[in-house]
Every structure is written in C-alpha cells, then in structure tokens.
Amino acid sequence: MRIENWWPLLDSSTQQWLINNNGDVVPLSVLDQIMAVAGQPTADASWVGDNVREGFFLSDEAIDWIEKTANDEVSEGE
Template structure:
C-alpha cells in the first residue's frame, strides 16, 4: 500500500507527528499505527527506506509525499 492510500486512514495526531518530524526516525508507537492501517512492514513497500531493524525510516518518496501533503493542508487553511 502506498503512503497516499494509508495517510487518510491515520488519526490526525499521527499525521501531525509525521509532518512535524518528517525525515526523522519513526518511533515504534507511530510505526505501529502506520502498520495498523497499511499492513505489515515489508522491505518491498514503497514507503519503507530499507530493512534496518534498529531504526525505522520512511523512504525518500514517502518523505517527499508527506511534505507535499503538509503544504497542501497548510494552504487549504489559508
């Protein structure tokens, strides 16, 4: 599942954390929430940056998508 598919399924506080910390290591509680809507974490998922088991990072593609979504949401409030 792509980020654009699971993004609207996340609760607003999780989306806000991802916007505020875009590109940072994703903590287990946030990753659990993503997996609850996107399905199990697999290295093949386009939003996964690799298979480092100690720290989870979103892919560059997902980071860019979240930045665009954040900018679009911000402009909708203006």
C-alpha cells in the same frame, strides 16, 4: 499499500507527528499505528525506507510525499 492509501486512515495526531518530524526515525508507537492501517512493512512497499540500528525510517519517496501533503501540493493523481 501506498502512503496515499493509508495516510487518510491515520489519526490526525499521527499525521501531524509525521509532518512535524518528517525524515526522522519513526518511533515504534507511530510505526505501530501505520502498520495497523497499512499492514506489515515489506521491502517492496514504496513507503518503507531503512530499518537500521537507530530505528525505522520512511523512504525518500514517502518523505517527499509527506512534505508535499504538508504544503498542500499533492494532486488527486498522486
């Protein structure tokens, strides 16, 4: 599932956390909420970035999309 599809299903506090902390390690509580609506992250999901020792990161594509969304730059086609 693409970020455009699961984003509206998140509660507003989770969306705000992702906007305020865009590019940071995603805490398990936030990742759990994403997985509740988007399913398990798979390597081919466009929103999945690195899962390293420090934690889980969203992909560069997802980070850019969140930034555009925060700035009201996302068009209907994206």
